Amino acid sequence: MKAIRRISVPKKVKKDQVFTVRTLARHKMEPGVRFDADRFVVTPRHLLQEVLCHYNGQLVFRAEWFSAVSANPYLTFKVKAVESGEIKVTWIDDYAVETFAAAAIEVIDDPKS
Amino acid sequence: MVSDRPEGHVRDSFEQRRRLLVSGGATVIALLAALTPRPASAISWRNKLALFRRAFPVQPDRTEALRMVDYVVDGRAPRADLVTLEIPDLVENGEVVPIKISVDCAMTADDYPQIVHIFALDNPYPEVARYHLFPENGDAEIDMRCRMRKSSEIVAVAEMSDGSVGVAERHVDVTLGACS
Numbered sequence: 001m002k003a004i005r006r007i008s009v010p011k012k013v014k015k016d017q018v019f020t021v022r023t024l025a026r027h028k029m030e031p032g033v034r035f036d037a038d039r040f041v042v043t044p045r046h047l048l049q050e051v052l053c054h055y056n057g058q059l060v061f062r063a064e065w066f067s068a069v070s071a072n073p074y075l076t077f078k079v080k081a082v083e084s085g086e087i088k089v090t091w092i093d094d095y096a097v098e099t100f101a102a103a104a105i106e107v108i109d110d111p112k113s
Numbered sequence: 114m115v116s117d118r119p120e121g122h123v124r125d126s127f128e129q130r131r132r133l134l135v136s137g138g139a140t141v142i143a144l145l146a147a148l149t150p151r152p153a154s155a156i157s158w159r160n161k162l163a164l165f166r167r168a169f170p171v172q173p174d175r176t177e178a179l180r181m182v183d184y185v186v187d188g189r190a191p192r193a194d195l196v197t198l199e200i201p202d203l204v205e206n207g208e209v210v211p212i213k214i215s216v217d218c219a220m221t222a223d224d225y226p227q228i229v230h231i232f233a234l235d236n237p238y239p240e241v242a243r244y245h246l247f248p249e250n251g252d253a254e255i256d257m258r259c260r261m262r263k264s265s266e267i268v269a270v271a272e273m274s275d276g277s278v279g280v281a282e283r284h285v286d287v288t289l290g291a292c293s
Binding site: 016018031033034055058059060061062063064065066067068069070071073074075076077078079080082 | 170171208209210220233236237238239240241242243244245246247249250251252253254255256257258259260261291292
């Protein structure tokens with residue numbers, strides 16, 4: 001199954017506006033307690049442990065996930081717009097494999113507001 | 114002379130000899146079976162581990178979960194109306210329980226939630242997630258999906274930067290529990 005890491009941010013935001021970052025990863029999030037009767041084994045644990053969000057290289061959000069996070073984990077959080085740049089979200093799994101998705105964001109300095 | 118003895122005696126002695134022979138034979142066969150080299154077991158060590166984990170699965174422990182919450186709260190009096198949890202009261206599928214947490218604070222350097230913990234009390238591993246927030250977030254609002262084994266409380270604990278604590282608890286009814 002192809003790994004999908006997706007984030008969605010607004011393309012243009014005003015300065016100091018708080019916008020939502022929506023993230024979606026396609027992952028089984030195997031908790032390591034399921035018994036596979038066909039192969040007669042407990043399916044080994046495979047989780048996404050950590051989610052990091054960097055805004056222009058600065059860490060703005062960090063999540064630690066455990067086995068009770070559902071499969072294909074969806075996560076949203078807020079970030080305050082400071083300057084144009086890049087939002088990068090990194091997922092790190094049990095075997096320290098890093099996957100990421102990035103999106104550009106443009107901040108408009110509106111003199112009226 | 115033979116007639117002096119009771120008839121049962123002869124039969125008993127025969128019976129005893131027969132039993133001795135049979136039990137001795139059985140022992141020899143068992144010994145041989147133990148000593149002969151057997152082919153490599155069809156069950157590998159990993160399957161043995163699987164069997165062990167199947168025989169001794171981790172069971173949900175509510176008192177242990179509450180102890181985890183108490184460890185995070187650490188005796189501090191929780192601030193009222195700080196954390197709000199938005200979860201539907203009745204969830205059909207325990208695999209996907211939508212949770213929305215928001216912390217009502219100014220999000221300045223001295224008033225923001227450093228860590229937000231989420232616990233599901235009747236899960237075998239009660240800790241669901243831990244979120245580290247920063248003043249750059251602008252708004253402490255997180256939306257996620259979690260698994261729940263059965264109907265229980267979900268507890269969110271926010272540790273603020275000034276050392277205070279906010280706790281929110283909400284009971285969720287789950288129709289079909291998940292494996293977590």
